[in-house]
Amino acid sequence: MPTTDPRVDAYIANAAEFAQPILSHLREVIHAACPEVKETIKWSMPCFDYHGILCNFAAFKQHCAFGFWKAELLLAQEDDKGKEAMGQFGRITSVKDLPSKKVLTAYVKKAMTLNEAGVKVARPKAAPRELVVPDYFIAALEENPAAYEVFNNFSTSAKREYCDWLTEAKTEATRDKRMAQAVEWIAEGKKRNWKYENC
Template structure:
C-alpha cells in the first residue's frame, strides 16, 4: 500500500473500483510517482489522480483497457524522453499509454516524472 501520509481517500476509492488488471497498473504507477519525489502531492482533480509540486506535474487516467500516465507539460519533456514513450499532439500535454503491468519501465518513468518536477522549479 502507498504511503498513507501522501495518498488521498478519493484516489484509494477510485482504484478499488477499477478492474484488477487496471488496478495493478494504477497502483504500480502511483508508487513510482510518489517514490520519484517526496514533495509530490496527490490530489483528486478532474475525476482522476493528479500529482503536483509548484504546479501540476503528472496524472493517472485509467481507462477500460489501459492507463495513461500523463504529463501536464509533456511537450517540454520530449528531449528527456530517451525511450520515445510520450504520445499525444496536444499543445502541452503528453502521456504514456500503459496497456499491461509488464509495459511499465520504472527508471524511464521516474526520470520523466523528475524532469516534469524540475520544469516546475523554474
C-alpha cells in the same frame, strides 16, 4: 510517509482488475521520485501536484493512461504516443507497457525541476468561433426595429446564445416558436438566459 489522498485509494480500488496494478505501480514510482508530491482528484482522475500539476493517470474499461502536464518539454516527439490515447504513453494494458521504473523516475524528476523553476508551456489558444446569424433570424429581427437594435448592441456571446438556440431546434416548428420567443425577449432587452442572471 507519502501524502496520499483517500479518494485516490478509492479510485484505484474501483478501477478494473487489470488497471489496479498499473495505477498502484505509477503511484509508487511518483511518490518515490517526489516524496513531497500531493495527491488530488482533478477532472475526475488522480493528479499529482508539486509546485503545480506534475502528472496524472486514469483508468478506462480496457486501458489506462498516464501523462505529464509539461510533456512537450519532457519527452522527445517521437516517444510521445499521445495520438494513441490520452497522456503520452499510449494505451497501457499492463505494467509492461510502461517505461522502466528508472526512466519513469527520470521523467518525474525532470517534471519536478520544470515546476520548481516555474517553466510554463505555451498552449495555443483556440480561435474564436465565428458568429453566424441565420438569414431567417435577421429577417425576423428586422420586422421588429426595437429587437433588431437591441440584438445589434448585444455582445458576441449573447448573440451566439440566441443563434445556437435557434439552430439546435430539431424541427422547423420548434425553430419558429423559439424565434418568436427570441424576438420578444430581445425587444425587451433580455439575453437568452435572462431568467438565471440574477440567481
